[in-house]
Amino acid sequence: MANECCSSKNISKTVDNNCCSSSRSSQEANCSSTLEQQSTPSSSLSVEKMTYQVHGMDCGACAVTIEKGLSKLKDIAEVKVNFSTGKMQVAAKSVDALIPIETEIKKLGFSAKPLNQNKNIKTFNIVGMDCSSCAKSIEKHLSTLPSVKSVDVNFSTGKMKIEHSNSVQEIISEVSKIGYKASLSVKNQPAAPKNMFSDNASVILSGVLLSLGFIGSFTGFSPLISSILYAIAMVISGVKPVRSAFYAIKSHSLDMNVLMSAAAIGAAIIGEWFEGATVVWLFAIGNYLQNRSIERTRNSIRNLMDLAPAEAWVKVGTEISKVSVEEVSVGDIIVVKPGEKIPLDGDIVLGESSINQAPITGESIPVDKTIGDTVYAGTINEHGSLDIKVTKLVEDTTISKIIQLVEEAQEKKAPTEAFVDKFASIYTPIVFIVALVMMLLPPLLNFGTWNEWFYKGLELLVVACPCALVISTPVAIVSAIGNAAKNGVLIKGGTFLEKAGAITAVAFDKTGTLTEGKPKVTEIKTFNKSEEELLSIAFTLEEYSTHPIAQSIVNYANEKGIQPKNGHSFKNIVGKGVQATIQEETYYAGNLKLFEDLHIPLDNVIEPVQDIQRKGKSVVIIGSQQGIFGIIAVSDTLRETSASTLNTLKQSGVKQTVMLTGDNEETAKLIASEANVNRYFAELLPEDKVETIKKLQTEGHKVAMVGDGINDAPALATADLGIAMGGAGTDTAMETADIVLMADNLEKLPHTIKLSRKALRIIKQNIWFSIIIKVAALVLIFPGILSLWMAVLSDTGAALIVILNSIRILKFNE
The missing domain is CATH 3.30.70.100 (Alpha-Beta Plaits)
Incomplete structure (x- = not known):
């Protein structure tokens, strides 16, 4: 049976080995x-x-x-x-x-x-999609082919994953039949240059013909010549949508190409050649502008791929040669000269420099690095030549994982997006049927002429296209995720973006999050043993612990040249301390509660421990059943950015900032006052932190938990949103949390919350704007105020405005 941390809800994140x-x-x-x-x-x-x-x-x-x-x-x-x-x-x-x-x-x-994808599954880049219905049309068409086993087209990223047994060229050909361009996605291959003339020529030519026909109708052209010019303009701009509509209908899909083609052909049937040509031309212009705009959002992520250089200088003995990064192995030594980008993750083995880590962490100030420090692919060596020992292959570098995680995030639908898509899938066929009924029923009942109601039905067909509505959410989400990635923040999907925008309380783990996480030994008191003997016992007990306080004692002992004793039977006592057997006697290191539970006398210890704790320091007591041997005082310092970050969070609308710690009350109180948090909870065991998160939730808060992605995993999992910091240093952090702050500080947290709220506001604006335009167009159909070309303009114009509104998020930087 699972223990407490296996919560009843489905938690969509992995947690680490500290859990349970x-x-x-x-x-x-x-x-x-x-x-x-x-x-x-x-x-x-x-x-x-x-x-x-x-x-x-x-x-x-x-x-x-x-x-x-x-x-x-x-x-x-x-x-x-x-x-x-x-x-x-x-x-x-x-x-x-x-x-x-x-x-x-x-x-x-x-x-x-x-992890080991079927070799028949390939990824293609798709050009020409301007809303999610295009993606569905491609999926449905390709699914009808016997050679295709599975296909998934993602509108947001412009990518198609397909498992097929036929050739790549056949897939490209099938996609082109529907009116889109496909190309096999190859790693590190530069994007193919776009033929701007071919994209624009048909729109320009049909626009010229349309203008000539329109001007000619006022300057002596016969109606026949004007109609011929309109017809030619329709054919030039209408080939693509009509062909796409044919394959959409064939694959039982009802997309905007079907609706627009029906409207244009219907207009021609009733002799409205100018209306039909204008519909097709405006539709073509709208598609072109939408495609260009959407590509900007997609490029916000593709640009990340250009951060790391494709080649590296590899050092073998005294010789240096330039090779492709794919040919570099783990353990190879690469040389990076001043001003160059670092091609692969590794550790510095020779030299020192300042490294601009902004592409990875979003930090604006370069970080000093020397021998033994880790550097990341895509970062910039400001000065000084470096010899770097490669620790990760090109596909495993931090920047590669960022790109992979961001692309996966873009493919995940947010709740709002999923709802809008579902609404559109119901709305479109209903309005299509209503349009057909409008064309037939009123004339049959002698309420007006056939031409009149047929024209109104065509207008309704155009208004039925929900393009602006379905595009209102994904473009905003992709833009926000792209903005965050450029600022050193990984948002794992639209769901978590929406959750971040609704957060009202943020809980912080103290050690390593609000504080530096690098405590130092500041004071030692011994009772019946020498300081050297006390440190040797403490060293033995704490040597295998990963807790920052334990590590500070080990580091201090090493600096003093103290040697550990021979210990065995090591045991971690959760939330209290550790124990080990040394020379057949059990020794303990921990807090007051540990020794109280062991019923070891504390008469001469309590007062000095309380004095130290009043100074805001943590105390580690060393002893055995024979008594207390001594106490070691350890202190951690608040990060320089913590207080300012928490103040900015409060200004951005977060109502509660909370600190969670296993430290004693006095230490917690001191750090809490320095950090300026609203509340703090001290002396917490891991399970207590979970209960504290639940308490905040029962108070009505949407809670984010901020930690390092390794410790406090149950609390991260219980919170509405798990945020890990220092993701550039640990793969675990990137895998476990919903949002990852790549830098080892909190500075980007307020930006993330503000960005999420900005994105939610823009999504709401887009949805309401799309709905209002649709309702207005529907209302104007019946009194005859709305013409067919105005209906098209309202649809394509609304879609374009929604896209441009969403793109604003890319430049959001508050």
């Missing part, structure tokens, strides 16, 4: 034995294997749940889930049996991404 620490080992042992007991597929069978990265597991029992759930699927031979690594291996009797895996995992409350 009290029962983790036994659960993983059970999980491992479960895996070992499962029968392996017979070697005589042909088995397809796939490895997945699973997100959302918060304890070992979750792994067992996934195994049991997926094992029930047809033709699944074996499922192995490793909670520690977050990896899942699935063996199936056929490739088809693997198709429902990701869907079934979602039903269980988790998400999974294939």
Whole structure:
């Protein structure tokens, strides 16, 4: 049975090994034995294997749940889930049996991404989509081909992922039939130059013909010549939408090309050639402008790909040669000269410099780096030559992961976007049917002429196109995610962007978040042992702990040249301290509560401990059943940016700032006053932090929890929004949290909250504007005020205004 941190809700984030620490080992042992007991597929069978990265597991029992759930699927031979690594291996009797895996995992409350993608799955760049209905039309058309097993087209990123058995050229040809351009996405390949003439020529030529026909009708042209000019203009601008409409209808899709084509052809049938030509021309202009505008938002992420250079200077002995970054291996030494971009992640082995890390962390001030420090691909070496030992391959660098995570984020639909898409999918066919009824029913009932109602029906068809509405959300979200990425913030999807905009309370872990997280030993008091002996015992006890206070004691002992003793049977006592056996006696290091629980006399300890705590310092008590040997005082300092960041958060509308810490009341009170938080909670165990988050939620707050992405995982998972800082230094932080601050400071947090709120305001503006325009157009149809070309202008114009309004987010920088 899962313990407390396996909450009843489906948590869409992975948490680390600190989660459920009290029962983790036994659960993983059970999980491992479960895996070992499962029968392996017979070697005589042909088995397809796939490895997945699973997100959302918060304890070992979750792994067992996934195994049991997926094992029930047809033709699944074996499922192995490793909670520690977050990896899942699935063996199936056929490739088809693997198709429902990701869907079934979602039903269980988790998400999974294939790591060893089927070689037949390829990614294409699609040009020409100007709203999500275009993406659906492409999907539906390609799904009708026997050679296509699966296809997913994402409008926001302009990418298509398709599993097919035919050639790449055939796929490109099929996409072109629908009126779009496809090209195989190749890593590090520069974008193909656009043929501006071919994009503009048809619009310009049909516009000229339309103008000639219109002017000629006032200067002596016969009506026949004007109509011919209008007809030619219609054909030139209308080939693409009509062809796209044909394939959309063929694949049972109802998109804007169908609606506009029907309106233009209908206008020609009733002799309104000028109206028909104007409809097609305005539609073409609208599409062109929309495409250009949307490409700007997509380029906000594509530009990230150009940050890291494609080649590196590799040093072998005394020789230096320039090679492609793909050819560089882990352990190779690369040389980066002053002013150059660093091509790969690595550690400096020779030289020192200031590194401009703005492309990764958003920090405007260069950071001094010397031997042993880590540097990241895409950052800039300001001065001084550096020899760097490569630690990650090109596909594993921090910048590569940022690009991957941001692209994945853009593909995830926010709740508002999903709702709008669902609304549009219902609204469009209903209005289409109403338009057909309007064309037929009133004339049959002798309420007006056929021409009159046919024309009104055509206007309604154009108004039925929900382009501005469906584009109102995704462009704003993509723009916001792009803006955040450029400022050193990873937002994992539209869902989390929306949540960030609704946050009313922010809870901060103290150590390493509000404070530097690098405490130092400031005072030592001994009772019946020498200082050297006390430090040797403390060194032994704390040597294997990763807690910052423990590390400060170890570092201090090392600086003093103290050697640890031979210890064994190390044990972590959650929220209290540690213990180990030294020379067959059990020793302890921890807080007052630990020694109170052990019933060890504290008469001569309490007063000096309280004196130290009143100074805002943390105290580590060292002792055994024989008594207390001494106390070590450790202090941490508040980050320079913490107080100003919290003040800015309050100004931006966050009602409550809260500090959570396991430290004593006096230390917490001092840090809380310096940081200027509204509230603080001290002496908290990991489970207490979860309860504190829940308490804030029951008070009506939408709570964000800010930590380092490694510690306090249960609290991060319980909060409405988990925010990790220092993501550039840890892969775990980038994987676990909903939002990641790449720099190891809080400065970008207010920007993130303000950006999210700005994006939500713009989304609301877009939606209301789109709805008002549609309602106004519908109302104006019946009195005959709205003409067909005005209807088209209202649709394409509204879509363009919505896009331009959304693009403003790209330059938001408050």
